[in-house]
Amino acid sequence: MELFIPGPVNVNKELREELSKPMIGHRSKEFSELYNELIPKLKKLTQTRNKVFISTSSSTGLMEASIRNTVSKKCLNLVNGAFGRRWHNITKRNGKKCETISKEWGEPIRKGDVEEKVKEKDIDCVTLIHNESSAALENPVEEISEAIPDDTLFLVDTVSSMGGVDIPVDEWDIDICLFGTQKCLGLPPGLAFFTVSQKAIEKSKEVKDKGYYFSLDRFLSYDSKDQTITTPNIPLLYVLNQQLEDILNEEGLEKRWKRHKEMAQITRNWAKKHFDVFPNKGYESKTLTAVENTKNIQVTKLIQKLRERNYLISNGYGKLSEKTFRIGHLADKKPSQLRNLLKEINDILDLV
Numbered sequence: 001m002e003l004f005i006p007g008p009v010n011v012n013k014e015l016r017e018e019l020s021k022p023m024i025g026h027r028s029k030e031f032s033e034l035y036n037e038l039i040p041k042l043k044k045l046t047q048t049r050n051k052v053f054i055s056t057s058s059s060t061g062l063m064e065a066s067i068r069n070t071v072s073k074k075c076l077n078l079v080n081g082a083f084g085r086r087w088h089n090i091t092k093r094n095g096k097k098c099e100t101i102s103k104e105w106g107e108p109i110r111k112g113d114v115e116e117k118v119k120e121k122d123i124d125c126v127t128l129i130h131n132e133s134s135a136a137l138e139n140p141v142e143e144i145s146e147a148i149p150d151d152t153l154f155l156v157d158t159v160s161s162m163g164g165v166d167i168p169v170d171e172w173d174i175d176i177c178l179f180g181t182q183k184c185l186g187l188p189p190g191l192a193f194f195t196v197s198q199k200a201i202e203k204s205k206e207v208k209d210k211g212y213y214f215s216l217d218r219f220l221s222y223d224s225k226d227q228t229i230t231t232p233n234i235p236l237l238y239v240l241n242q243q244l245e246d247i248l249n250e251e252g253l254e255k256r257w258k259r260h261k262e263m264a265q266i267t268r269n270w271a272k273k274h275f276d277v278f279p280n281k282g283y284e285s286k287t288l289t290a291v292e293n294t295k296n297i298q299v300t301k302l303i304q305k306l307r308e309r310n311y312l313i314s315n316g317y318g319k320l321s322e323k324t325f326r327i328g329h330l331a332d333k334k335p336s337q338l339r340n341l342l343k344e345i346n347d348i349l350d351l352v
């Protein structure tokens, strides 16, 4: 099946073969060698000098980890879609004080929306989704970052964009940046990563009740031994090492970002010709497109027909279920494969 959903994504055959390599012990010398290859590559990918940690969990786990380790006063959750809302729920369920600034799905959060609120003395952390997959919208992280005071931590979810879009973590002053394997990295699900600034590490020292699995103290302690906190998903680490090599040294980051932009443009052009693009102009995601269902087609039927032709796309997320449909164009997909999908949709819907 050709996956054009916003993740998981198709994984190349050569990479899948890496998954079957013999196992090693996670406290062995061989493991530390692998770890020492991975960390510098992850730092290059994220353009950071901060610490980078590997977690055997999905990214939601790290949304929780980041909150548990950093919020001691009050967190401001910026919400303009389902994943922003999820981070707010996680913050609440972890017993942290929190507030939201919310915008409609499809509308970006701007610096002007937050600059007064973030100055309040009791706000110590701000969360933001870079690429809000539910509305296929890219929030202007760099602009919002300018409003965040020095003594406040900026936590950013780049789950559906890191590896496909230029996100300079240090330049944008992101204290914690988290993402996982199954989106733009083009790998199976099962690992997540977070970059953590010195400021966030210092802050975490004064936070109580950090739990066990996601405590930064433990991430730091095992990192100093070139190891992960518990038994990690070792097969995925092999395949990650290979894929990061390909991303950084075969394709190159610049070309990868360009390919994602090109695929986004192809999809938007097609959507504008036949339907419309859902999020506000200028804030469309580069890794997936939410097509606004202006023709009132039956989205479920389209998905079913495509499935019969071996293609999978997504309906709209949650309340946008029939109002939009989403086409993921991320990871190792090529523009030619995307064009083939669009031809199939044209054929099914009789579009010319």
Ligand SMILES: Cc1ncc(COP(=O)(O)O)c(C=O)c1O
Pocket (backbone or CB within 6 Å): 007, 058, 059, 060, 061, 083, 129, 131, 132, 133, 134, 157, 158, 159, 160, 180
């Ligand atoms: C923006 C965003 N954040 C978080 C998540 C949650 O990721 P996971 O399912 O890997 O926990 C997703 C998943 O689609 C996402 O798109």
